[in-house]
Amino acid sequence: MDAHEPDARALLSELIALDTVGGGEGAAASVASGVLEHSGLRVHMADWEPGRGQLVATTPEPADSPPLTFTGHLDTVPATARDWHSDPWRAEIDGDRLVGRGASDMKSGVAAFLVALRRHRARPHRCRGVQVVLTAGEETGAEGAAGLPADLVRTGGWLIVGEPTANRLVPAHKGALWLRLRAHGVPAHGSAPEAGRNAVVALARVAAALHDTADWPAQDGFGAVTANVGTMSGGTQVNVVPDAAELLLDLRTVPAHAAEPLRARVRAIAGPEIEVADLVNLPPVSTPPDAPVVTAVREVLRAAGLDDQPSAPARFFTDASILAERLDAAGTVVLGPGEPEQCHVVDEWCSLSRLDQAVDLYDRLLDSWCSPSPNLG
Incomplete structure (x- = not known):
């Protein structure tokens, strides 16, 4: 040009x-x-x-x-x-x-x-x-x-x-609040899953709960906060009970509802065994x-x-x-x-x-x- x-x-x-x-x-x-x-x-x-x-x-x-x-x-x-x-x-x-x-x-x-x-x-x-x-x-x-x-x-x-x-x-x-959720389990042989604690299963339940949550707060003109489970990973191989799993969550935020209450809501849904940390916090x-x-x-x-x-x-x-x-x-x-x-x-x-x-x-x-x-x- x-x-x-x-x-x-x-x-x-x-x-x-x-x-x-x-x-x-x-x-x-x-x-x-x-x-x-x-x-x-x-x-x-x-x-x-x-x-x-x-x-x-x-x-x-x-x-x-x-x-x-x-x-x-x-x-x-x-x-x-x-x-x-x-x-x-x-x-x-x-x-x-x-x-x-x-x-x-x-x-x-x-x-x-x-x-x-x-x-x-x-x-x-x-x-x-x-x-x-x-x-x-x-x-x-x-x-x-x-x-x-x-x-x-x-x-x-x-x-x-x-x-x-x-x-x-x-x-x-809208703004964006991206969160990293981590679950920790106990490894065991894949043939004895009862001997371990499966981190992938624990985090999968959280993923489903977040996906199914329908009552995120809203603001006139902006609509509701939205939540998307963007990625999820965990485990090392098929015959090992996974001892770690990670999920990345994308919340799209509105001015009337600050990041901290939304973060607290995610923690309440996830439960005390799941770690929740910020990746990105961009205001509307x-x-x-x-x-x-x-x-x-x-x-x-x-x-x-x-x-x-x-x-x-x-x-x-x-x-x-x-x-x-x-x-x-x-x-x-x-x-x-x-x-x-x-x-x-x-x-x-x-x-x-x-x-x-x-x-x-x-x-x-x-x-x-x-x-x-x-x-x-």
Whole structure:
């Protein structure tokens, strides 16, 4: 792709061609860096882990003003190539759909914003400040965002998350509390199970109880807390009573119900013999409907002839769970061209028309930021 004439479709295809499953984000960050440097931003690269590069880029002017920050993650979930109808790491065009791993979640959002920012920067204007934060390790619990050096980022201003919303305004999302449950048993010969204590059976009963629990707390607008038994393992071989087992539980949380009561609920279901420990604790994000950033996005959507009504909170979490507080953001919205139902699926795709639409929306939003209406601040 020619960084002098960026094209969102070409940039998205280039990003998809980079396998960033649990690593390799540095190569994608380098591609983004080329576009951002040509747009006149100062780019700082920071490896979270070897090869897992993250990027923070800011406009040089004004240095003392809170910026509008766009964030997106560069990693993707795995793809099993034999299950796909095309190569997951080679973008394929099928009508209005561009197919490839990360097409919706969320390399399309990154590509659209980079192109919009390039266009915005090419027009003479008085800049209020823009910042781009591209992260690694979001899919495994926003680990990259949590490890981002604090001195790299500028604080304040709006936070725009380019996660997939089909270009609808989403001003809130659930949080995540991931728990590790461990059971300990007593080993014995497989032919004499009564001589031991089976840790897998003990934890399997807990897994079933958690799965069958239907009365998790709820909050109007957000719905109920959800619980998913994601993985379970234990035992060493078939003829040995297993003396250890482990289960990973994914709770999706809502603002009105804190992590500690939910953790206590899991402990009560599991019983005193089961160890329960945190893996990830990411808070929900919720921006009031009258916040200036919500008003600005609604105006941009209306100007583009699109539905401007805020959508229900997203079920998924984003890096905003970390960055909203880290950046002291004046408000957060999720707005991206990807299709929410395409996250983590086989033959993942993004609508090309929505991709182009997102470039226009981000471009308009950048203009509104740099030339704010009196009521937006």
